[in-house]
Amino acid sequence: MMKHPDETIDHGRRAWFGLAAGVTAAVAAPGVILQIASADPDPAPVTAAARWGLLIDTNKCAAGCRDCVDACDRENGLDRQSKPPSQSPAAWTDQKAVWVRKVKLADDLTGRVTNLPLMCQHCEHPPCVDVCPTGASFKRADGIVVVDRHICIGCRYCMMACPYQARSFVHEPMHDQLTQVPRGKGCVESCNLCVSRRDHGLASTACADACAAAGKGAIVFGDLKDPASPISLALRAMPSRQLREDLALNTGVRYAGV
């Protein structure tokens, strides 16, 4: 470890600024307080006290709706990627980074069609982490599976290992990235349950917010370890499954109606 003059954070100062912000907000408009408070990041490390997850009720997910996919693209700056001039549109569709995919399941026998969004399933035992030779793929204490792009060498073993094809590789130099979502050529990436929102203490994910705003409410986000959280209550109330439950990965994303 290197030495430098002042490593400690002055918590007194911090508290004072927090208080000052709160007081200003209270004077300005009571409705603003929550937003300012929630935009202030929590300085403490994440712990295993929470495990974040999603419950997707496929009965509520509509055919043709892409609101969650679009919201994810906007939240993470994926809508800022563009097709390299040399690439065919078909190849680009295959290759561009996608964190949420709309999937349609058709039962051959009954003809029943099910729509669902498919993203990183945030496994308790993630195969991507098992195979990663560098330690770039890892699971945070709160159960979110992330790629540390500083360490990723772009070998793409994790993409092969993922049973859900949830990961993308960035093939081209990136530009116009968002401050909260650094992305660049040569690294693998996938859904991180809006990790920046988690660290800022916000309540939900972009996809769940968009689905609710569209009036469908098919996606519930929350803490799987908190028995009183909406997601835990919903999981208790309705039958749900893990995709590829035969692999015993204990996924953090659950599906109802499949």
Add this chain to the structure above:
Amino acid sequence: MARVLMSIPAWGCLGLTLLGLCWTLTAQDALAGDAPRFVQPGSRAAALGACVESTAFMRRNHMELIKHQRDATVHQGIRGTRYSLAGCIDCHVSHTPDGQPVAVNEKQQFCSACHAFAAVKVDCFDCHSGVPRGGPARSSGGQGGGVPEGDLRGSGQ
């Protein structure tokens, strides 16, 4: 005659060498004197007495601070602290006359100018944005600065 003719270029060479040496020394002095000017006029940093640590410390060690912070952020979810890269960019970004931010890694801007001077390649901006874009996470998704003001102005060294 031949000897005199020979000696003129020889003296000339020595003279040129001395002149060259003097010029190099002066140029180095001038460049060392220029170093503080990598802070862009009009950036928030230009109005502050010191960075999050003393200027001399930051010149030598900023990369260690950022690297330590990056691990804390990616692995432990600790954000918006004193040494966050978003904070560096927020404070050091300059603006065009019509108010558009100019990326810190653009030619002659804070990061790239000094890194060119030191001949050290900077990789941060392969992935990170060189301007504040999108702001910190908010449910409303508004534009805004990276870290709370209080964290940037602390040290006073």
